[in-house]
Amino acid sequence: MKVTWDQNVCIHAGECVKGLPEVFKVVDGQFVIDPSKASDAAVLGVVAKCPSGALKADANAA
Numbered sequence: 001m002k003v004t005w006d007q008n009v010c011i012h013a014g015e016c017v018k019g020l021p022e023v024f025k026v027v028d029g030q031f032v033i034d035p036s037k038a039s040d041a042a043v044l045g046v047v048a049k050c051p052s053g054a055l056k057a058d059a060n061a062a
């Protein structure tokens with residue numbers, strides 16, 4: 001599972017960090033995504049809730 005984030009599209013609604021704080025977090029001011037910290041289904045669920053479309057998941061990528 002690979003998740004990409006487009007900072008130019010993100011509206012900072014916070015759905016990702018609220019939904020899965022272990023996967024989506026801010027470290028030293030940088031937005032970090034670690035899909036290995038949750039199941040693929042859980043990650044896909046949060047990506048689907050992103051209101052802006054900034055998050056894109058590729059289930060076939062490592």
Ligand code: SF4
Binds near residue numbers: 015054
């Ligand atoms: S859920 Fe989407 S729009 Fe909201 S902060 Fe995360 S990436 Fe940005």
